[in-house]
Amino acid sequence: MNNSTDSLTEFEGSVLAVVRRLGDCTPYQVRRAFEESPSREWSGSSGAVYPAIKRLLGRGFLAEERSAGDKRGTKKVSLTKTGSTVLVGWAVDIGMAISPGLDPFRARSPEWQVLSAPRRKAHMKKLERALNERIAELRAASRGENGEAQTMLELDLALQQSRLNWLRKQTKN
Amino acid sequence: MNNSTDSLTEFEGSVLAVVRRLGDCTPYQVRRAFEESPSREWSGSSGAVYPAIKRLLGRGFLAEERSAGDKRGTKKVSLTKTGSTVLVGWAVDIGMAISPGLDPFRARSPEWQVLSAPRRKAHMKKLERALNERIAELRAASRGENGEAQTMLELDLALQQSRLNWLRKQTKN
């Protein structure tokens, strides 16, 4: 497996992407980036991040450099030229990009249809409220950002809005 | 872990949901349902499905019944009353429902911004074409379905369209 001709997993690709966005950074910063992301799927646990970075170092996609003057053994990792190329290859994979991914909303939606009418209505109302709150949060966050950070916020926003639109169409019937 | 007070993982919840949708069915049918789903995250491998069903049987969420007259040892599983309750509990979890999940499109999008202008343009064009194709497919599939099967197709459609809209807004700039 561990040769450079092999492709990246979603997690490994995401790690490289974080390093690219942050520039030279510590594994700890990568970890924090995952912790702070809204996705609940990856917790950014040290047991996931450190081994992943070790793998990417081993495959030559990342390079490591010890920070002088810090006695914690703090390291900085950076994208190598190979790593950059591989990251681009991962990013331009059309088939993966247009896959729906793991969507907890879509996975649950058919179950809502079979709830009793009053329970369904109550749930839909709760969902709508929660979505509106989240949309407001994302809009506020988006105003404070620009460039690449904004890109992901805008897509998150678009997703939540498409969910809200779908929900409204459902409640009409 | 394995007691009924514990909640379901995304995969286990999805398995129960498949059983609910299909009605009494064989584990093999559950496996096929995952294989046929557009998500690339769960392959529906036997090494995932059979053990998961075993767990759900052990926790009393599914019941098992041997099909008479079939010498393959074909079994049918069905949702128990407890299983139904637990599935509903999983389905109405608002926090999970509005989480963005794992979105390969969103994960890759910031990387597209840093491609060279001609490469970015070419990629965006490819993406747009692929999304349009997928949308056409989903529309066709949606016409052939009704009820619950349509629900997920519509959400998939809404997702792909929100991606397309986002893409078009990007290419304008």
Place this chain on the structure above:
DNA sequence: CAGAGCATGTAAAGTGTTACATGATTTA
């Protein structure tokens, strides 16, 4: 009757989560 598909399941390998362990650095 041969081949495709149905049907069940396990073993090894890889990876993510949780929990633990350690210590340095910054901040109040």
Place this chain on the structure above:
DNA sequence: TAAATCATGTAACACTTTACATGCTCTG
């Protein structure tokens, strides 16, 4: 100087994938 945060990492456990293994049933 005490507490919070930075920073690295491992071990046990659980779960998914890949690959393998077995045999039945239907269709041409």
